[in-house]
Amino acid sequence: MDEALFTHSAGSGRRGSRQVWTIGMVEERTREAQVFIVANRTSRIINNLINLHIERHSCILQDGWAGYDRIPSNYTHIRLVRGHDNQGNSTILIEGLWGEIRQQIRATCSAGVIESNVNQFIQEALWRRTRQYSSQNLLQNLISIKANNTY
DSSP states (O other): OEEEEEEEOOOTTOOSOEEEEEEEEEOTTTOOEEEEEESOOOHHHHHHHHHHHSOTTOEEEEOOOGGGTTOOTTSEEEEOBTTBOTTSOBOHHHHHHHHHHHHHHHHHOTTBOOHHHHHHHHHHHHHHHHHTOOGGGHHHHHHHHHHHTOO
């Protein structure tokens, strides 16, 4: 579990930077990922997401942000320093997802993202991960999906 900030730089006709906070979760065994756009990253919001989307008694790995300090007691909670520990635990799966999303944003939006299209980049990154598609075979995979009526 981790949080990420996506911003839109100030520029002509815009005032200041706009911030879009996200909280992401990746299930380590299946690598299934979920990302949520949130108003802020408070303990209350984090705990609501945990209670709704993570099975009770699961182990939650996180990077030490103070918002995780009040994770409910029916979860195992491991705080990792700099994203890893000596037991092989790591936040690399979610950090990789953030990297994929940021790479798509950089390739598409020179000034960063605006709030209304952050979800579009997130959904595309999740879709690509689920289907394990690369840009090299994207067209062929889209054709095969249509041919198989698999959506």
